[in-house]
Amino acid sequence: MTINQKKNFIMNIIYITLIVVIVYIFIKHVLILVMPFIIGFLVALLLRPVINLVSDKFHLPNKIAAVALVLLSYVGVSSLISWVGMRFVILIKNSIVRLPETYAFQIEPAIGDIFENIEKASAKLDPTMVQVIQDIAASISQSTGSVITKVSSTVIEFISSSVSFLPSLFLGIVFAVISSLFFAIDYNKITSYISNRLPSKNTSLITELKVLATGIGFKYVKAYTILMIVTFVELALGLLLLRVNRAIEVAALIAIIDFLPVLGTGGVVIPWIFIELIQGNFPFALGLTALYLLITVVRNILEPKLIGEQIGLHPLIMLISMYVGGKIFGFVGFIALPVTIVVIKYLYDNDKIHIFKQDKDL
Template sequence: MQSKDRIEKMRAFIIQFAFYCILLLLIFVTLKYLFPLLSPFVTAFVIAFLLKPVIHYIHKHTGLKRRTAAILSLCAFYILFLTLLIVVGTRLVLLLQGVFHSLPQTYASLIEPALNKIQFIIVDVVENLNPDALSIVNEVSMHLNTALSGLVSSLSSKVVGGLGSMAAGIPTSLVNLIITIVASFFFVVDYYKVTGFIAKLLPPRGKELLFEVKSSVVTVLFQFGRAYALLMGLTFVELFVGLLLLRVPYAFLLALLIAVVDILPVLGTGTIVIPWGIITLILGNFPLGIGLLILYAIITVVRQSLEPRVVGHQIGLHPLITLISMFVGVSLFGFLGLFGLPIAVTVFVQIKRAEKENQEHLSEKE
């Protein structure tokens, strides 16, 4: 009898394990290959979902038909969005073009003198230790300067060319934007018809699961946003206080800019603070250079120790699971995976937790 029970439990475990493996594979294929193709429609549905409370409010308090309220809300949203996109995008492109056009000049006026200073220090040290090696050091320094100068010029031209390629890719982006706008009109006008049609296609358990996922995703997204807002706020405070103590001008604006950049996994605080600190040290401003590097070290230690804990606490996951899901997510799916996989894991855990609670509740009734 015990062996039969053991076999049944093992069989149930194997079936459940195989089911979750297939589910994970389907999710991976969907996110990796299908999502880029369906992204305009997914974006349109998300916009319709987010505008639903606004549409309901206008419909309830103005007496307008829901269809009219939906169209007005969506038009207002796109007017605001496109205005911000054009203004911010134009300024950003012009700023980047200006920065990279002036990069060779910046190298000649700022970085090259710093490198020359390092070269003089190395030459003095080598001359005192081994005068015969002086010619080798001079030759290496000359080649290094030439290589760096060429790299900066090449980088400048490549980035400017890259901006041109981005401009060439605008037609494709424009087509995606038009599809998103048209699809979002259909979604906001017939939101309940679309969701009702999808619900009819699903079995009863599928409907329950869909509503559970929807409820969990909304909750988790709010908690995730709150967690990263806390982290960004903490980074901003650390930067602002540190830059004030170092007497850096425009401390507030610089701290705000670096805190926003810090959220991005590819960039982070070090993208700005480390080069800033090193160049400042080379130019001879040791208090500011050392202060910036110490500030970066403090921010990094605090961020690395708190991020899994804060995010895990907000979304209800153990810090280790949060860290693993963030690492796997960013490795498989890039920037979106950093946030997407922890959210997906949290939704899954919450659904399983809710199922367990329901089963316990039913068993208590029996």
């Protein structure tokens, strides 16, 4: 390795380190602050073709079409999320509220019957063991009862305290809606203003990145829609085999929740499994566990492959970036880090950046 190659190697390492630091700072500290405005711009960007189509077809002013479609989009999405969220919260809360009653009338008598049978069997062998078994039974019964009560009160308290996050969430949604309206109404004016302020050599790059970002957004939605359909089919078949009432409706509800940030299928199925175990429905809980494991395995195989194919990354790179992004930044990093890698790959492939590319005269 020549001295120039060593210098280039060191410069490339410094360059990559700076990019990593900038990305980390942006995702960790800046992205959350500007998220409402990023959402606003993305909504306006994604709705732009539809706004132009509606405006031309119905001969409406572009601004009126923009306002109507932006508001309609937010009303539709918020209504869906609210319906799913309320159904989920009511389901969990009702199940938790019934835990003490279920314990008193089902679990505690079942524990008593089990130890009563053990006492009868032990008395025939060793009468001194009866008192020991009775003490153990009383201890287990008391401990289980206190755990059930604590779980019930803790979950209800958590659900109630989570209401405190609603004001900040509502404020973020308001700013996202308002910014979407401004971006959609004056989209051409805003984008032209920004383009005119940039050096001419960077204008084409910004345009390319905008097209890339729009494509990535649509491809992400397409990939996750496919995943949601696969999850729904798995859930519907599994719940029908387990003879769950209204299995198709329950499967659809869980699949929609799985599409939403943070919660996922486990946010519904795991509490459901614990509730069934507490109620003593062990075969059903085992069936739910097997179904959840199947869904998790299939999703972990399909998700990196589908999204990787859609946005042009190898499934292994996609899997690593999703895992690292989720571990470091949470759900935002789960999405943002793969997108960042796609953008860097695009810039690299199109000679916009020159990481590890040697000059021709070396």
